[in-house]
Amino acid sequence: MLTHIHIRNFAIIEELELELHAGMTALTGETGAGKSILLDAIGLVLGDKADSNTVRHGAKKAEIALTVDISKAPHAHDWLIAHALDSDEDDCILRRIIATTGKSRTTINGAPVTLALIRELGEQMVDIHGQHEHQSLMKKGMQRQMLDDFAANADLLDKTRTSWKAWKTLKERLDKLTDENQQHQERIDLLSFQTHELEELALDVGETERLDEALNRLAHAEQLQAATEQSYHQLYDAEASAYSSLSQHIQALQQLLSADPALHTPLELLQNAQVQLQEAAYLLRDYAEGLEGDPQQLKQVEDRIADIRAIARKHQLEPEQLVEHLLSLQQELAALQGGDYNIETVRQQLDKAAAHYQKHAAALSKNRRRFASQLSEGVTQAMQELGMQGGRLVIQINTDHEQFSPQGNDQIEFTVSANPGQPLKPINKVASGGELSRISLAIQMIAAQTLTLPALIFDEVDTGIGGGIAEVVGAQLRTLSHNRQVLCVTHLPQVASQAHQHYKVTKLKDDASTSTGIQQLSASERTEEIARMIGGIDLTAATRALATEMLRRAQ
Numbered sequence: 001m002l003t004h005i006h007i008r009n010f011a012i013i014e015e016l017e018l019e020l021h022a023g024m025t026a027l028t029g030e031t032g033a034g035k036s037i038l039l040d041a042i043g044l045v046l047g048d049k050a051d052s053n054t055v056r057h058g059a060k061k062a063e064i065a066l067t068v069d070i071s072k073a074p075h076a077h078d079w080l081i082a083h084a085l086d087s088d089e090d091d092c093i094l095r096r097i098i099a100t101t102g103k104s105r106t107t108i109n110g111a112p113v114t115l116a117l118i119r120e121l122g123e124q125m126v127d128i129h130g131q132h133e134h135q136s137l138m139k140k141g142m143q144r145q146m147l148d149d150f151a152a153n154a155d156l157l158d159k160t161r162t163s164w165k166a167w168k169t170l171k172e173r174l175d176k177l178t179d180e181n182q183q184h185q186e187r188i189d190l191l192s193f194q195t196h197e198l199e200e201l202a203l204d205v206g207e208t209e210r211l212d213e214a215l216n217r218l219a220h221a222e223q224l225q226a227a228t229e230q231s232y233h234q235l236y237d238a239e240a241s242a243y244s245s246l247s248q249h250i251q252a253l254q255q256l257l258s259a260d261p262a263l264h265t266p267l268e269l270l271q272n273a274q275v276q277l278q279e280a281a282y283l284l285r286d287y288a289e290g291l292e293g294d295p296q297q298l299k300q301v302e303d304r305i306a307d308i309r310a311i312a313r314k315h316q317l318e319p320e321q322l323v324e325h326l327l328s329l330q331q332e333l334a335a336l337q338g339g340d341y342n343i344e345t346v347r348q349q350l351d352k353a354a355a356h357y358q359k360h361a362a363a364l365s366k367n368r369r370r371f372a373s374q375l376s377e378g379v380t381q382a383m384q385e386l387g388m389q390g391g392r393l394v395i396q397i398n399t400d401h402e403q404f405s406p407q408g409n410d411q412i413e414f415t416v417s418a419n420p421g422q423p424l425k426p427i428n429k430v431a432s433g434g435e436l437s438r439i440s441l442a443i444q445m446i447a448a449q450t451l452t453l454p455a456l457i458f459d460e461v462d463t464g465i466g467g468g469i470a471e472v473v474g475a476q477l478r479t480l481s482h483n484r485q486v487l488c489v490t491h492l493p494q495v496a497s498q499a500h501q502h503y504k505v506t507k508l509k510d511d512a513s514t515s516t517g518i519q520q521l522s523a524s525e526r527t528e529e530i531a532r533m534i535g536g537i538d539l540t541a542a543t544r545a546l547a548t549e550m551l552r553r554a555q
Contacts (some may be wrong), residue, residue, distance in 0.1 A: 009059035024481035025498030033515035047119025151371035236281035382442035390420030474498035
C-alpha cells in the first residue's frame, strides 16, 4: 500500500508531505482546492506523461516521491528482484523530478530508470479510476481491455500476441515471396546453370597448378629425355663414367688404409658419395625411360587448361578461384531452394502458425466468454444498487476466425438496457451522461473486486449521483478497503463518512501566492467537514447532528 508521499513545487502545491494508511481514505475540500492534484502527482510518479506546466510557477523543477509498502505485493517484489531494483526493506521508493524544460528523471529505490519501467512497476501496485473513465467506456478497445483485465487474461493475451507475431512474420514473408517469385526463379535458374557448368568442369583443388606442370613437362619432353639419358650415361653407364672413376679411387684408398688409418674418413665419404651417385643415376634412367613425348596427351592437357581458363573468364575470376566459387554458388542455390525461400514450404509454415494462433485465440475467447457472463451479472446487479432498476448490461462476443489480430479474433461490445423492457443496444447509443457514469462506476466496482493490487484510487467517480445511491457507493468502497488500500476523492458526504481516514484539502492564499494544503481531520473536525458537505457554508445544529449520525452509522 501507499505509505508516504512528498510533493514539492507541483502545480499549486509548494510543499506537501502526507502519511497514508490502510483501509479507506477520503479526500474532500472545496471545489478548486486541489483535491485531484494529489492524485495527479501520484499518477505522474507512477509513469504518467508530464510537461513543464506541472512545475509550480517560479520554481525550476517539481519533485514527487512516493513510498509503497510491497510486503503484500509479491508480483511487485518479484518484478523488483528481476530488474535488480530491490532493497533490503519492504518499502519501495519511487521518485520523479520534472524540470521546466520538460525533461524528467525517474528513480526506483535510488536507481535511475526509464519512464516505461516505472510505469510497468506502477501497474502492479496501484490502480487509478478517474472521474472521466466513463468516456473511455464508449470505445470498443477499452471495453475489450476492461473484460480482459477482469478475466486476468494477461498470460493468454501474451501467448496470443506472440503467436500472432509469428503468423504475421510468415504472412509477410509469403506475400513478399509471391511478389518476388519471378525474380526469385530467375536467380535460381541462373545459379542452376552456373553450378551445373562448374560441376561439369569438375575442377579439383590444385588441379590448375598440376596441369601447368604437366604442360611444361610434355612440351619439353625431348630435351628432358635427352638430358637425363646423357646424364645417366656419363655418371654410370659409360666405361669412363663418374661411377667407375669413383670406384677406382675407393679401391686405391682401401689398399693404403693399413698404412695410415687417417684415410678412413675420406674413404667413408667417397663410399657414401658412390651410393648416392648410383641412386641418382638409376632415378635419371627411370625418368628418361618413362618420359614419352605424347602429342595426344599434350593436346588433352592444353584443351583442359583452355576450358578452365574460358570458364574463369566468364565468371571474371582466376582459374584457381573456381573451386571456391562453385561452393559459394551451391550454398546460395541451396538457400534459395530451401524452406526460407520455397513458397510451398513457407505456406505450410504459415498454416502451422495460423493453427497455433487459433489455438491460443480460442483459449482466450473461451476465457473471455466465461468471465463476460460473470462481469455482466455483477454489473447488472450493481446497476440495480445504483438506482438503475431493471437495467442490465450484457457483454456480447462475436468471434471471426478469419480475423487475425494481436488481441485475438473476438469483437467485444458492451450492450445495455437502461430501463425495463428496452432492448439491448450498444452502450454509446442508449446511455445518457448520467447513466453512463453510473454504468462505468458499476463496472469499476465489480472489476476492482478481482484486482490483487495493494492500492485502489477513485477520483470523483461518484459524480452525478447522490442520496441513497451515494451511500451504497460509499459502502462498496469501504468493503473494497477491507483487504486493500482505497483512496477516494469525493464531494459526497455519504461517501466520505464511510472512510476510515479523512483528509481535507484547502487552498492557501496570501498576497503573493496560492498553494494547496492538506490535513488529517480529527473526529470533531471530521464532523464539521461532513456537515459542510451536507449544508454548505452556514452550518446548523441539524446538519451537525446529521453528520454525526452518518459517521456513527458508517463506523
